[in-house]
Amino acid sequence: MIMHSTAVKSRDKYWIHTIIYFLLTFGFRYVPFDGISSFGMSILGVFIGLLYGWTFIGFIWPSMMSIFALGLCGFFKTPQDAFASAFSNHLVIFMLLVLVFTAFCEKSGINRKMSCWFLSRKCLVGRPWTFTLMVLIGSFVVSFLVDGNAVVFLVWNLLYSIFEETGYKKGERYPAFLCAGVAITAVLSFGCKPWCNVCILAIGALESSSRGALTLDYLTFMAVTIPLCLLFVVAYFLVMKYVFRPDVSKLMNLSDEYLESMRRELKLNSKEKIAAVALVVFMALMLIPNLMLGDAGALGMLGRFNFLSAVAVVLIALCVMRLEGRPVLDFDHCARDGIHWNVFWITAAAIPVSAAVSSDAAGITAWLASVMSSSLEGTSVVAFLILFSLIINVATQFTHNVSLVLIAVPIGYQVSQMLGLNPVALTVLVIIAAACAYATPAASTCAAIMFSNVEWIGVRNAFKAGSFAVLAGLVFLFVFGFPVIGMVYGFGM
Known part of the structure; x- marks a missing residue:
């Protein structure tokens, strides 16, 4: 009886998450927002729906559906063009x-x-x-x-x-x-x-x-x-x-x-x-x-x-x-x-969705970058880089690091254009932040593996190890990483 009840609850949760996924993916365009056009909101809905699906449902069919949705919302002419773009990408x-x-x-x-x-x-x-x-x-x-x-x-x-x-x-x-x-x-x-x-x-x-x-x-x-x-x-x-x-x-x-x-x-x-x-x-x-x-x-x-x-x-x-x-x-x-099909479908869906989110027609990253740059207006370059790294590092602990780079890199590019920074250097910072994804089980696949080892590690020790590792890594990034990245790439354009 208990097993049957658990199965019913699991089934109900699945269908609730599925309904929410479709509402986000196809209903977000009807949310009124002055900063982003209706078309941009459609793209944003596909992106948010994809992240939600990856988090609460799985990786394969939400990835397929999100590619399909890019063809329905008008970013591609047809769903066939969306899939062709996804699978023809060399990456x-x-x-x-x-x-x-x-x-x-x-x-x-x-x-x-x-x-x-x-x-x-x-x-x-x-x-x-x-x-x-x-x-x-x-x-x-x-x-x-x-x-x-x-x-x-x-x-x-x-x-x-x-x-x-x-x-x-x-x-x-x-x-x-x-x-x-x-x-x-x-x-x-x-x-x-x-x-x-x-x-x-x-x-x-x-x-x-x-x-x-x-x-x-x-x-x-x-x-x-x-x-x-x-x-x-x-x-x-x-x-x-x-x-x-x-x-x-x-x-x-x-x-x-x-x-x-x-x-x-x-x-x-x-x-x-x-x-x-x-x-x-x-x-x-x-x-x-x-x-x-x-x-x-x-x-x-x-x-x-x-x-x-x-x-x-x-x-x-x-x-x-x-x-x-x-x-x-x-x-x-x-x-x-x-072939880990989860990894493959993540890559296949992430690239066209990322291109849609960062497109001029959508205007999403341009709006986000404008908000960020206006909020940080007058801030020194060093202070901006520290805040940027902290925001990205904290964000990746609560969303899969693969998901993070989809939005963080385009935002970093737009911010760099507005503030006169080197987008390549900011991209390197995003990648390093995404590599520090181990403070929570949601941060990365390896982090989920670590938290699942309850016999030898335990959840409490996993949180402790991951959190202290993130803090120590940030200290090393600020002390050693910024000078090295600045010397090699240059933070200014």
Whole structure:
């Protein structure tokens, strides 16, 4: 009877949320508002409805419906044009292919070998805080190279074995805050790799807002954001050591014999070696065009590569290569198990909706930017950047970081035009803020994974770890991040 009652309540909530979604998506245009036209309100309704659907219903059918709605409200001539625009975008195609590539890396076993390498160094024996820092940095590096969501579960499983070996139990403070730190560092890795969904959507929003005039140079972007995100990892480590101060004495029981057993498993087999080379080639093909000076011959060909070309070439090569008479990459298998359709549909819907929201015809971001710039009129550049970063950082804790970049980047572009700031620098700030999405379960997928681990972490510890990590990260951003971003990009136009 109780189960039946719960099912009925769940069903009723679903249909209530569904009705609200359709009212927002198709009824918002009838809300009178002087600052935005009826057409702009229609676009705003699609955007708000999409965010509501993602939050309370799911990702797939609200994404489909929102693309369809763009064709009905007049932004596209027909719904067919809306879907054609969504699926012809190179960023959507790239996301589809990179999901297959990361699935291949996971299935090859290279992810586990990389994680084990960081956790099995001889220098960790008898040094609890060195071990802690190595776990956090190792999680960050492996998450940067592959899929951070999968890495969280992988590293957690390795740590559970170490906790059992050293005598830690579920619910103790050290394993709780270390497991939380693994999820936090995985989120931070998304803030510095231009091929993740947050960066892809931010780049797409910047290109749409500037009508293709502006984009992010991958090499410069990573040169700035990788050190900053690593500083945020160090910031959490310092919080863990000096604020949380968990008991690390049991880690003295971690023997070199146990780590040696992990090191014996580090030898790569043929498929893992190929996967490792594929990772290196993929990143090289992405970064080499930024270093190319010639425009003829092989140099000219390499200079025309971008992230879509890089992942396509790597996947083609893996499909062509044979290992024991079979393709190295079983595309069907990796596509079946590796394509996270939620991520794919988020990207497919977010790009055309973001373009609609930031369009001149809608006038939404122009109005928001006008309100923001008038509210902050007379404020110094530094004060504005601090307020802007705080607003974005707080906002991303209560709405998925993917949703945040859809509206924050276009607003940042409009504000930069009014105040004479560099929109590329503001976009980098938005991406960094979106990478600090771990104070609540609504902030990001990795944050939701962290909060769901009630056995080893617990909701209270998850809130504590995420909140202190955000505060420490903001301090490091203001002290170190602003000078670095200002030096490389320049905040002024």
